[in-house]
Amino acid sequence: MITVRISDDSLAIACGADEVAAAFEAAGCTVERVSSWGMHWLEPLADIAGQGFGPLAPEDVPAVLAGTSDKGIGCIEDHPFLARQQRFTFARAGKTRPLDMGDYIAAGGWAGLRAAERLSPAEIIARVTASGLRGRGGAGFPTGIKWQTVANAFGNRKYVVCNADEGDSGTFADRMVMEGDPFMLVEGLAIAGLAIGAQKAFVYIRSEYPHAIAKMHAAIAASADLVAPFEIEVRVGAGAYVCGEETALLNSIEGKRGEVRAKPPLPAIEGLFGQPTAVNNVLTLAAVPFILAQGAEAYAAVGFGRSRGTMPIQLAGNVRHGGLFEAGFGLTLGELVEAIGGGTASGRPIRAVQVGGPLGAYHPPSDFHVPIDYESFAAADGLIGHAGLTVFDDSVDMGDMARFAMAFCAAESCGKCTPCRIGSTRGVELIDRLRAAPTAGDAALLEDLCETMRFGSLCALGGFTPYPVLSALKHWPQHFGLIPETTP
Amino acid sequence: MDLVAAIVAAHAGREGPLLPILHDVQAAQGHVSEEAIRTIAHGLNLSRAEVHGVVSFYHDFRTQPDPRPVVKLCRAEACQARGVEALVAALPPQNQVRIETVYCLGLCSAGPAALAAGRPHARLDAAKLAALVEAAT
């Protein structure tokens, strides 16, 4: 009897994994549904005794079983895409069945929590602080310091809130954690609860991720006894990108409009239901079990400058080898999209890479030398955000993308602050006007508007929308009609 | 007790129960009517203005019924980079399926992507999208 391992990650399913699995079963194989390795261009990827085949369609199954398929990629773990990675958070990716407790334990699961249970809250926080872990949601705030603030705050009740509202186009690492290794997130939440003295955690998941929601529900139910009396509850968003902003997310859990709150007070002091709350991103919490199990030093040993540990980088958009690439900070943008990503999927030259989601800047190839770390990208007028890299080939009109950035902001603005509420709509209109009849005055007005939004907005939605707009304007003025289009 | 009141009662005692209730009401009735808003407001001891404010904030909630099947099509940057706008432009006109724009399904390395009847679809081209819409009706 042949055992075939095929992912049940929603990307694999979207690419036909269920049909391929059914074909293997029909052919008499035992099929195990595991997490995804993250080599998305190969999905659906079948793993038969460590040998990989992909991307498969049901009609490829007979050839695979007959040993005649040309879709073989050899030993999966030796694949260069994987071999170059350093997997801490995604160590189990592709190897375990997401909701199989036995698989999780066998692969080292719960070791972090067991270790944390032997420590005092202060010791847990000290280890997280020592690891250099910074929030993976984009702002890069040191996690240990945030936890310490919550631990010190006075409150009748404290909360851990997992921000699983990752809605940035070009990112999917959170989704892969929740779908592929949900117990790891549960473990991270439980450790956070111990550290800050919280009784309850909420995992706020965007409604666009139904599979992640289902897996998290199941994993929480299966591990309830292991983390008790700590309680974890899934909350489902309702179609509001802005709820990825932590204070809007807290309002949403409370059952309010997802409007951004002014800070201070910080959520760490006055967060969910007015109580001290640690709001952490999925990847941040997912990194915690490793730190507790393997030690802060093991985590801190990897990285670049003040950006310690690994970063799950997501290669997306028009890229040949799209998927998840976890590595220490410090690889350059060019290495990632060209050497690792293999250039565009279309085979055309890369025109731009948007780094950090819809609020990230568009980088031309001239930025390819910039290493992936928080500080270097800030210096290059960008941000790494969630470390999603969206590749565009030379068919893209960057004027369209600048307009889209404003339109996206207008569609998702909570409407509380004026620069974002009115500015994003005016931005769309202004870019249209500029492109229809370019004038220096309107170009200057667009820059002024971006300045108003950047420094005037209440949160990053309005505040960072100028990144894609201004980067497009700066690097591709011809797409706004401001200089003549030249053919290279 | 009517259905909405029963849903409210089922969530009573939860911390911040409004969004879960709205999801359930929408799932059960296809939309959140003004009548439902009144019932929810009464049940949770909120003003109906507050509930209306919340319902109208989130794009997932509808106040008017629309029984058509839905295809959620991602039109965010990563899918744009892979040509979703051309697919949209090429879609034959139809009114049987509600094609909703969403921004990101997390399938960004394999776009264009869509979600129909709870199942994700990736690597769409014009034919696949048309087939998806056809299948949804």
Next chain:
Amino acid sequence: MSSHTPEKLAYMANQIARNLAEQADPAAAVASHIRTFWNPAMIAALARAGATGLEPAAEQALRSLAPDAG
């Protein structure tokens, strides 16, 4: 109903007496209350009508307020 009649005054006195029944010295309490709040014409009218139908404490109070009462 004609109301400033002795019956009404007796009713009022009895109501006071019933409400002050648990005081240490009910009769004294009733007398003091009536003395404080009633116009003398009312006391006189009640006294003229006599003590018929009065609660014991009210009757005693009336005696102390209007010693000549019938």
Next chain:
Amino acid sequence: MGYEPQADLGTPAAIGAATVTLAIDGRSITVPPGTSVMRAAALAGGSIPRLCATDSLEAFGSCRLCLVEIDGMRGTPASCTTPVAEGMAVHTQTPRLQTLRRGVMELYISDHPLDCLTCSANGDCELQEQAAAVGLRDVRYGFDGASHLGQPVDGSNPYFDFDPSKCIACSRCVRACDEVQGTLALTIQGRGFASKVSAGLASDDFLGSECVSCGACVQACPTATLQEKSVKEIGKPERSVVTTCAYCGVGCTFRAEMRGEQLVRMVPWKDGKANHGHSCVKGRFAWGYAQHQDRVLSPMIRESIDQPWREVSWEEALAHTAAELKRIAARYGRMALGGITSSRCTNEETFLVQKLVRAGFHNNNVDTCARVCHSPTGYGLKTTFGTSAGTQDFDSVEQADVILVIGANPTDGHPVFASRMKRRLRQGAKLIVIDPRRIDLVRSPHNAATHHLPLRPGTNVAVLTAMAHVIVTEGLADQAFIRERCDADEYAHWADFVSETRHSPEFLAPVTGVDPAELRAAARLYATGGNGAIYYGLGVTEHSQGSSTVMAIANLAMATGNIGRPGVGVNPLRGQNNVQGACDMGSFPHELSGYRHVSDAGVRALFEGEWGVAIDPEPGLRIPNMLDAATDGTFKAIYIQGEDILQSDPDTRHVAAGLAAMECVIVHDLFLNETANYAHVFLPGSTFLEKNGTFTNAERRIQLVRKVMEPLNGYEDWQVTQELARAMGLDWNYAHPREIMDEIARLTPTFAGVSHARLEAEGSLQWPVNDAAPHGTPVMHIDGFVRGKGKFVVTEYVPTDERTGPRFPLLLTTGRILSQYNVGAQTRRTANVVWHEEDRLEIHPADAENRGISSGDWVKLASRSGETTLRALVTDRVAPGVVYTTFHHPETQANVVTTDYSDWATNCPEYKVTAVQVAPSNGPSAWQQDYDALSHRARRITREPAE
């Protein structure tokens, strides 16, 4: 005073001592911790542009005009949401900030109508002001883009319009409704550019929404989006006068804003100590009666009530009246005269009326409408604590942990205070409601009573004694407080009494109808939940045991140590604006001002010395006694200032009979009220807008009433009383009410330090104001009770004699509604009728079903006193067996049904318990028809040219 908006410091004051020093644009200032940078800047004399911030609301941080730069901080934080820190260096005016602010303003104006010149807010618009302040000169976006222009105006509210095209989405209205009013009737609908203020659901308009028209949103709006219709109609005010509202006992201070002699609007005054800038639909908007065509402006007389009225000159009216009074005194004796003071009039006016009776009529036949509302409060609190007044100021509620509301409906009766109470409840204070009806406080958005004890009407004493039973027998009494502050023997006697098994909640449950477990839990909460504060209203006093209930409340407060500090106390919520004052001024027949008995020779001597006449040492007649005496033929003339006893007093037919038996009924009022149907002399009154004087609110706060416009009838009420006194031969020569107050202060120890000059200087004073308390007394009984030791009074539960039976199986209780006031004489003459155009009978669905009654049906309401008809409202707010109505409309004649039972101690009528039957009906009762005919006849006026 010219027209000048009140200063706004942007964010609310932080509590505490000023200890944080920072520099704002180089100027050093020291403020309390928690103060915003914005407020600190304003205190330092600077001004940071802002639109979403106002100091009545918590900082919100949305408009982004108030951005500043702070040394050592990244970016440009909003000054409204950034708290000060020691040593902070703030820069509020830098080129970068100016550019940013102009950028934000450019966005605002790109979505705003360009109609400043024709806008009703022109010159009083924060957007306009701030656009100028940031130096906006050009809107480079043009005006072709998306906008909110052209949306329809919602004019459904009778008093203000909502014009969404002028909205800047600052949420100040929404936040005002949430934070200040606590109704949460408004929201932002949608999001992003589509964000829009919405009252209720998408299909609601303002009138159809949960909005209670308090005006807080209008007040908060920085543009003309929410604006008074009166401003649109009349124009921008030119001058303003700060005065005190003449509606309920809260005593809100308003700025009356005038254009010429026309009142444009009433704007709540932020420095008002009772209302702190808040208002309700009555005080804020329902002032139209002051200039209503029904006002009677000429004096009128007639020989008998079947004649039409004859307009006469003031001279003739006063001479005629004085002659009649003298004639009656001569013929029937001095005891045949009496007077009633008004709780709506000023202290000074009230004082003069009682002085006229005592010094001019030579008897003590003076009473006041407090007789029928809060006389038991005076008796009960004087007996137990030594002072006939509530113990706290309103601010005290902010420190209460457990609030016990009994027999009061603050959201309708005392809405501005209710908003503060609700805010405290939203902060986490617990609430106990003892009321037969499920009043709004029991459950309304964001607050809910921890315990609601829906008792059977008339069983207050039993419920409170049962609570005392629980507290004493479970050892929850505050022994240290009792030992130190109260009379030990009396406590022991009381404790034994309440501990008797017959007072246990379980034993009394069949009587009270209250679940014993719930009652025990409520008692425990009150006794152990921290600061416990009791608020009560007429549902306590208007019973045959009203005085006992007040004392039972006082007993509970003393037993639990809830007296003598902020956050606790016994707080009567007074009905009318000057009930407290009318009582203070010596309006009761047994006592002189300051609650001193007429039998006290020393006190009399003081007055006799001042007034030069002998004071009768015997108590006079109370209102019901006067009416009784009238029917008996011994009482013949009455001067009634500002009260409509025919409509407001119980057992209407008895009141009518008493009035009809008199030879000279003098009504001094704004309108030909119901009592005037039986009057022989009508003296036109003046409104609170037309006079100077003072009102004293429920927290003993004396506040100035300032003349806003000249009296339409030519005289302030105190002048009319003075002229009547002079016509009777008294030598009165007050030139201004301040001289009357000086006399009050000379004669009344608790008012010794009160004068108009001090009130002008200090805004308000809470009595006692004297050498012992030179700045007044916000909280009483701090170091000891006024009477010395607190007195526990045994309160035997004596059931009312009003009993249900086969003929009258239901219990009727009465109350009021938010939009209407008392007998409705004022509010019925305003647009407030849109909210309550008639009184309805609330009846439980089960009782309605049994009788075949649906909402809207006409029903006959009958008691042993009489019957009337009105329309039904079927609702489970009332318990089975209980029906409820308001008494704001004379057509309803609700008091035809109420009985002559009254409080044993004070004769305060038992409005709250009447055994009734309800049956379907086709139309008005015989009494209503007869009365309607009489009323029509009695109001005829023959107009002859005066003089």
